[in-house]
Amino acid sequence: MQAGMEAECIQELRKVIPELESENFLALVEHLSSELGLTKKADLALLEPDDLQQHLKPILRRRLIQAFRPVVDTDQPIILSTIPDEQTALFPSLDTQLTPTSTPPRTQSHSSRFPSTRPQNAWISQFEIPWNKMPASLLKATLRGQRARPEDRRAWKRTVVSAMQEHCPNPNKAACDEIAKMIVSKYPSTFADMTEEDEQLGVGYYSLAKQLKTRVEHANRNNVSEKIRRPRIMSQTSDDGSTKTVRCKVDSYGCINCQPKCVPEGETSESLEDRRKDIMAIFQSAGPRAVDRPDVDESMRLTYIYQRHMLNSCPPPSISVIEEHWPFLFTKRGLCDHFKALTGIDICDRVGEALQSKGTRIINFFQRQTQNRDIQHLLRDIESNTTAMQQSRTGIAAVLLLMKHFQEQEGSIFLLADATATKRSIETDMTLPSTPRLIMLGNTFLLATKWMVSIEGRVAYVLEEHLGFADALSVFFGCFYVFNIEYQEPACATLELIQRFFMRINPEEGTKCTAKTGVSRKTGAVVKRKAEAINSRVASFLHQLTEFEWKNLD
Template sequence: MGLIEHLTSAVGVTNKEDLAFIERDDLQDHLTPIQCRKVLQAFKQRELNFKADTRQTTVPFSFLDPKPTDGHSQFTPPRTQPHSNGLSFTNTQNSWVSQFEIPWDKMPASLSQALLRGHRANPPDRRAMVRTVVAAMQKHCPNPNRAACVEIAKLIVSKYPLTFADTNEEGEQLGIGYYSLVNQLKTRVEHVNRNNVSDRIRRTRTTTELSTTTKTVRCKVDSYGCTNWQPKCLPEGETVDSLEDRRKNMVTIFQSAGPRVVDIPDIDNSMRLTYIYQRHMINSCPPPSTNEIEEQWPFLFTKRGLCAHFKTLTGIDICDRVGQALQAKGKRIIDFFQRQTQNRDIQCLLRDIESDTATMQHSRTSIAAVLLLMKHFLEKEDSIFILADVTTTKASIEKDMSLPATPRLIMLGNTFLSSTKWMVSIEGKVAYVLDEHLGFADALSVFFSCFYVFNIEYQETACATLELIQRFFVRINPEEGTKCTAKTGVSRKTGEVVKRKTTVINNRVSSFLRHLMEFEWKNSD
């Protein structure tokens, strides 16, 4: 799809004011990162220099560098000429947004108190605010588009972040911080216009074939949420040759002593110093297989080596973070589902949770919380978990089971809830066998770390559960979208292959977190 066609049909740009609302996610599939920055900078500068008039103006795409960068396919920007068929905009729908004022004086008294005190808005007040704001918006435009809702939501959250921003329990921002409010505003617009056919009419979108080209370059999803994805400087006192010597020495030690020696200080130190060397191989393009990585870095395929690498990569101690989160939040997730009207599958799982007392309470609660989330998101257990007999070995699993390419957490036990041993598979082979004394939190930590350490995208069949683990348990909350870029997916309701929407945060994740917070607010007394 051409860039201009993408902006008009997929993003919804209809006039020149809409250009100010374009974000990097809207361009990333069509431009290189540098080109994205140039486009956004030009649009911002254009907005600053804009003088209101009614003359038609063409989009200033000519500033883009048409020369391909190393490893990137060439992008040749379209050049529009006067009176051509190129994209042009006029002042239309969103010219009122910059002058729009939120009618705070019409809000409920309890909401006004929350604003003054910096407290979270309770759910009824938040809904009342949305209704009031949409009513005010419709005085300017009967059917505000999503771009207008984004700007209004951004305005509200920037003024009162403590009251309206999307945050987790720790006060950390979720994604862009105003995504759920955008959805509420747009949903309200669509609701009040449900019987107003003339105002609901939109221009038919142009359908295009999805790209099936193989990724040959690194994209931002590979570094998604990472703070140290590709370091540039060698450790002090080290050279390329010295790092290679350390790597060879670790391979020799592993071959003679096995993975148990990962605990010795010399291995810890060598793994820390060679981090830049490890990332250099993992981030190379085309990506290496896990077999190739394991041959060069065998200690990376131990729990200690993987989790230490994850901490350097993201700044997070994954085992502590996940363990504390499951302990603090697992029971509350179960309580949430127990007190809600649920579908038959969730009710059946809740009965199994209540009757299963064969394992330790903490592990069972943690496993149950994740399983309930998968049921809620209509995602099948085998998109994350694989159940195997407790006596099964690594060799027998690789021989008798067909393991998928994306990571799976292999649960050894009679049922998922009664599992007490764990393995993790990647690319059709068992990559990690966890020690018997480790619990489910350790197993989930290793499983989740694989996606970040090895630059693996979330499988579409489990993208909601994985993103919730990322945002709610691990608390990695980047603004730039999700770690699943699949263009198509299987509908959870119809079973048909459908086109997936690109969003800054998974809609189902955002809705669940908002409902969970509302539930806890109602039951806090």
């Protein structure tokens, strides 16, 4: 496709023959541009049937010729006989009255039907996205279902905002969200927030909406009269300093089977209680290794509804109480099997693959970027520690780099303990927080080779020595879902990136951290947190990673 062919011209062609497959349509455009010399919309009226014989069947050729051939030999614009949906809704009786050279009297009918005072974003219903001004290379990407190149995305963003400002000088966030949603719904493969596995990231239009709003603010940076910011109203806090519990009543965030309704066939509440007691007896006699027994596995599967009933109860039971009733949940296999029933995901396989492939990409990204001194210092440590197990070192390094990038302290996820420490010594000598922590046993985080997980101030999991970091991270992360625990605010960005990028859990209903306040990464002061569909720092990093890999394709 030649760059000289106007995007508006290509759009008009696509409107007339929408059923033509993308590859055939691109071949037609290439033929019209390179062989016939067609460059603008007016040239379409000069086409002859023989010009299209090699690319279109007879009916499509006739349709295309008829669409662009002038009805009369004048300079009047060509008006197609199809009626826009908006006109049909406002003027249903005019459906058969329009001719190719007449237009409905919209102005008078519209003004008489609607009052002069309109809601702030009423203009959106009249807004038409300027598809005809889309760059030719971007249009080609939409037709082929490809991702937009960064430079095309920036140019398109400026074009859309300029069109929006013709209706409203300073569109608000809700307007940007709606316009972004319209764009993404038409070309999701090109504009939507997607993972590399072609799964939608959250609502899908978060990044585009944010970029549109940023462009609006940039365009209005010197236009004081159009600023719509209102004075802040400081919220009042309770005098008793009470805080919200970190355990949720029922957290279905990203789950497919959070609260099952039906008891398994052949079971009753009494039989499930009997199975629970049998499980406890087996644990007391055989210990946690009995989790691999087929009868234990079957009983844990059948009592899943019973387990969720307790885990979702309000007020939530303590971890100690849960362990008394369901001891096998506090083994790696018991937790991971429950996580799979809850989310449909084999967490160990998913985390292991992600840490190895995506972890390497994250390290490569930071190694080839100009970063702050903390990240550079960590990269030097990563390069010098070649004695650690390669797979575990890659995963640990990736997570530590992410925490440095998000300006989150290692202690908000990891705790370092001596390699010889035991469960009892850790609980005695260390102050363990209420939210989950992954305890790393070794001289440094990178050199750790043994792992424990703590919840509510006590060690809940001691992983076997042959297990690696991927297994440890799986147990740590799985606790947030199995036990309905919100992400701790000091580590919310890293945890959400693990969830969306590594685990590929992408619900649309917001984030798993609902804290109203947090500590500013810049000033250290307590600030009010915004409610977001997706953590803005996570979305920004994933966008940077995608652009970096795009620019560095071999």
